[in-house]
Amino acid sequence: MSHLVTAPRSLSDSPTGPQPDTGAFAALGLSPPLLHALADEGYAEPTPIQTRAIPHVLAGRDLFGCAQTGTGKTAAFALPIIEQMLATPGPREAHRCRALVLAPTRELAAQIHASFRAYGRHAGLTAAVIHGGVSQRPQEGAMRRGVDVLVATPGRLLDLVGQRFVDLRAVRWLVLDEADRMLDMGFIHDMRRIVALVPADRQTLLFSATLPREVRELAGTMLRDPLEVQAAPQATPAETVSQSVHFVPKRDKKSLLVTLLHERPMERVIVFTRTKHGADKLHRDLAKAGIPAAAIHGNKSQGQRERALAAFKSPRPPVLIATDIAARGLDVDDVSHVINYELPHEPETYVHRIGRTGRAGQSGEALAFCDPEERDRLDAIEHLLRRSIPRCNEPPAEAADRRRETRAGGREQGGAARAPRGQADGGRRRGRGAGRRRDRGRPAVVTAAARAEPAAQAAGRPEPPRPEPQVSSGRRRHRRAL
Secondary structure, three states: OOOEEOOOOOHHHOOOOOOOOOHHHHOOOOOHHHHHHHHHHOOOOOOHHHHHHHHHHHOOOOEEEEOOOOOOHHHHHHHHHHHHHHHOOOOOOOOEEEEEEEOOOHHHHHHHHHHHHHHOOOOOOEEEEEOOOOOOHHHHHHHHHOEEEEEEOHHHHHHHHHOOOOEOOOOOEEEEOOHHHHHHOOOHHHHHHHHHHOOOOOEEEEEEOOOOHHHHHHHHHHOOOOEEEEOOOOOOOOOOEEEEEEEOOHHHHHHHHHHHHHHOOOOOEEEEOOOHHHHHHHHHHHHHOOOOEEEEOOOOOHHHHHHHHHHHOOOOOOEEEEOHHHOOOOOOOOOOEEEEOOOOOOHHHHHHHHOOOOHHHOOEEEEEEEOHHHHHHHHHHHHHHOOOOOEOOOOHHHHHHHHHHHHHHHHHHHHHHHHHHHHHHHHHHHHHHHHHHHOOOOOOOOOHHHHHHHHHHHHOOOOOOOOOOOOOHHHHHHHHHO
């Protein structure tokens, strides 16, 4: 991305027509340039994480924020940082930045950069983005002049620091966004190296969608007396997202996906796979089925990824097949459905995936395909969510359990009905022995009415008499032989 200069604009430059009432944002302490930008974006009311975080960031506090994806975390740190920059203007220095934002993926870094551009369009600030997958020369040029805000992925940033194209000694605000994801991707050592390069006298903001133990330990080493802000319980999907699970063998997943895409009305659909190879194979399978699709994963070049996202954002978008590289940082409007073609190994990843829909208060739908071998992953996801995901069909294992329970129940009922008969049989055997002692020539005969009498008494109703079966002389001779 090239260096961006956002010059101030007058109010007359804004589009004509009614503008949203941004009074709620003004109450948080934001100034007219930011309120004007928010009106341009159509934002009227701050989200819970913005309401709870912005005043404390404006007050200079270190902050440890947790909120589910799609709830406006970026604005929660971008708006107060821009506001403080307006209040304390300073000269731009070559190779330096005043605010540094670290993000785990290229897509998220680009999205945060776009947000700073949108919110700071009337503030006269400069911003640049640094990430891998593209030539570093435009990034060198941007940093040669110096910027106010630098958004970067850790690896490329350290490369440019090592080449002396970036100097972090003037950083006043440090933001670590999606800290849990950065830990998952192995950036912990890079983050520690970067933190060691920025001044100790800084304001540090750490945001995460979940709060595992490792993230809390990281916050303890990088933040000073932080204020913890949570807008929702950790790992909680947005309430606007309806969830369901289809139990389907792996070999039948493709057919089910094609059927759903053909028969159900869907606007924009993201299909998540676990592997890059799986994403490419599914892309080819959908093409054979006549369904336009694009694939995005780590093996794609940055140009291919950008073209796939541009196609996905077009008026007639294809299906986007993605690995978890896109589970965060993919902020596309009007994603109606997220389909977990394969369940993730980490249950938290499921929350990030389905967070691509139901954003900014809109409704969305998340579907999951569960093979019998993935049942443990589904159980882990439901344990994290603290509730069951509604079933679209009965899972084979549960169906088998139900059949076994039905058969066992039938045996129990049959056994209960036969229990008196067993008692009668015992009585018959005892009676038979006693009969032999009394009269060895006449064995005892127990009738059906006698066998049913205890059950009838237990049920509280009389048993109608039934004719006694005749015992043949052959049976009597057989019994005597025994």
